[in-house]
Amino acid sequence: MALSVCLFSNSLQSVECEAFIFPGSFSANSGKRSQNARLAPLHTLARKYNTPVYVYSADQIVARVRMFARAFQEIPHLVCYSVKANSTLAILKLIDQQDAGFDIVSGGELERVLTLGKKAAHRVVFSGVGKTAVELDLALRSDILIFNVESEAEIELLAERARKLRIQAKIALRVNPDVFAETHPYISTGLREHKFGIDIRKARAVYRAAAKFRYLDPCGVSVHIGSQIRSAEPFGAAISRVVDLVVQLRRDGLNIRYVDAGGGLGIDYHANAGTAGLGGSFDAEAHVHAYAKTLSEPLQQLEGNVTLLLEPGRFLVAQAGLLLTRVLYVKKNGKKTFVITDAGMNDLIRPALYHAHHEIVPIEPRPGRKRLVDVVGPVCETGDFFARDRLLPELRAGDLVAILDAGAYGNSLSSNYNSRPRPAEVLIEGRHTRLIRRRETIQDLIRPELEV
Ligand SMILES: Cc1ncc(COP(=O)(O)O)c(C=O)c1O
Numbered sequence: 001m002a003l004s005v006c007l008f009s010n011s012l013q014s015v016e017c018e019a020f021i022f023p024g025s026f027s028a029n030s031g032k033r034s035q036n037a038r039l040a041p042l043h044t045l046a047r048k049y050n051t052p053v054y055v056y057s058a059d060q061i062v063a064r065v066r067m068f069a070r071a072f073q074e075i076p077h078l079v080c081y082s083v084k085a086n087s088t089l090a091i092l093k094l095i096d097q098q099d100a101g102f103d104i105v106s107g108g109e110l111e112r113v114l115t116l117g118k119k120a121a122h123r124v125v126f127s128g129v130g131k132t133a134v135e136l137d138l139a140l141r142s143d144i145l146i147f148n149v150e151s152e153a154e155i156e157l158l159a160e161r162a163r164k165l166r167i168q169a170k171i172a173l174r175v176n177p178d179v180f181a182e183t184h185p186y187i188s189t190g191l192r193e194h195k196f197g198i199d200i201r202k203a204r205a206v207y208r209a210a211a212k213f214r215y216l217d218p219c220g221v222s223v224h225i226g227s228q229i230r231s232a233e234p235f236g237a238a239i240s241r242v243v244d245l246v247v248q249l250r251r252d253g254l255n256i257r258y259v260d261a262g263g264g265l266g267i268d269y270h271a272n273a274g275t276a277g278l279g280g281s282f283d284a285e286a287h288v289h290a291y292a293k294t295l296s297e298p299l300q301q302l303e304g305n306v307t308l309l310l311e312p313g314r315f316l317v318a319q320a321g322l323l324l325t326r327v328l329y330v331k332k333n334g335k336k337t338f339v340i341t342d343a344g345m346n347d348l349i350r351p352a353l354y355h356a357h358h359e360i361v362p363i364e365p366r367p368g369r370k371r372l373v374d375v376v377g378p379v380c381e382t383g384d385f386f387a388r389d390r391l392l393p394e395l396r397a398g399d400l401v402a403i404l405d406a407g408a409y410g411n412s413l414s415s416n417y418n419s420r421p422r423p424a425e426v427l428i429e430g431r432h433t434r435l436i437r438r439r440e441t442i443q444d445l446i447r448p449e450l451e452v
């Protein structure tokens with residue numbers, strides 16, 4: 001019997017989501033609100049586009065952007081989607097259509113935003129510790145919204161470039177608030193020992209110095225304490241320190257009009273855990289509302305006159321994407337069973353890099369006893385795994401499996417290691433599916449070398 005499973009369900013806590021019709025035995029019961037998104041069966045996608053392939057749901061992305069905006073509706077704000085999470089042009093376009101802005105960290109990301117039109121650039125915040133003169137010039141000429149400056153040396157370089165081009169630059173200092181946030185150490189950014197931002201204790205003096213440059217307008221304060229943060233508390237601590245600083249800076253005579261709270265709101269990578277019914281207790285909407293409340297309380301001290309900039313990445317796109325891959329081989333080494341897929345760590349590096357958990361769902365699960373397996377890729381690294389000692393229904397060569405919650409830091413962090421072309425990407429829009437990035441070919445990889 002065909003039952004429905006919505007592998008993107010968690011992002012909306014949807015029930016009865018008829019996303020994928022599997023001849024399997026899962027049922028998607030993950031919560032409260034119901035949404036019918038009729039999407040194509042994954043089998044069809046695998047046949048049409050081959051594997052591995054990233055599959056995204058446009059509905060889910062749009063729903064997340066709207067959910068985020070709803071939570072902040074009482075506060076003047078601009079959601080600036082963090083492009084690094086997923087920088088595929090069709091995804092950016094979708095988010096642009098929701099009137100969002102963009103958080104970028106390189107000239108390359110700015111070029112991507114510019115493909116949406118010049119207007120999109122006016123809603124860009126430019127973060128990053130290592131901006132080059134060329135990147136600053138492009139951003140100045142593109143008339144971006146604001147530069148989040150991360151060092152005194154960068155202020156000087158930006159002031160020089162702005163003077164040369166005779167273009168006024170709005171700047172925020174990204175302050176380092178020395179706030180601990182529980183997450184993987186590689187993606188924690190808010191402690192003094194991290195490379196990010198300017199020590200908040202020095203910030204007033206740095207603002208005073210910045211204000212002397214004719215072509216710089218110090219009008220914002222920004223902070224970003226890390227990524228995949230599941231509790232509201234550290235965001236509250238960071239924003240309170242920022243608000244205190246804004247009060248002081250205003251007393252110092254600066255016209256601070258922007259507070260940028262950064263990104264970092266986490267998701268539940270276990271939300272679809274379990275096999276007898278996908279879904280979990282994570283309520284994304286409640287989570288973002290709690291986050292909004294935590295940010296808005298300290299901001300009240302500023303009595304309006306401030307636009308809150310937000311830079312969510314993962315929260316908007318992670319759960320709207322999955323990586324569809326086919327089992328190549330199943331083999332035993334001693335007591336271990338390895339399920340070897342055609343996707344590898346080069347396609348999705350999060351498990352290898354952070355020991356990150358991603359749910360893995362067989363598309364046609366076999367009934368019967370589950371087995372403890374390692375799901376691994378074909379790359380020549382022992383770290384090339386998607387799951388270790390995971391209890392899964394029996395898998396055989398040829399089976400399709402979906403690696404869930406892969407919409408953020410999936411393809412954008414992929415590489416060509418082992419000379420593996422990157423996967424295709426497909427967007428599901430209502431009843432239609434669209435190839436938004438073709439699979440790379442070996443020619444794509446070697447052409448730059450043949451050209452020299
Ligand atoms: C400055 C900045 N803003 C926004 C983000 C987006 O973070 P997330 O995807 O966790 O929301 C990042 C990544 O951590 C970042 O470094």
Ligand SMILES: N[C@@H](CCCC[NH3+])C(=O)O
Pocket residue numbers: 084187227228350408409413
């Ligand atoms: N790449 C990380 C997030 C990094 C955020 C960068 N500021 C992840 O996959 O979780």
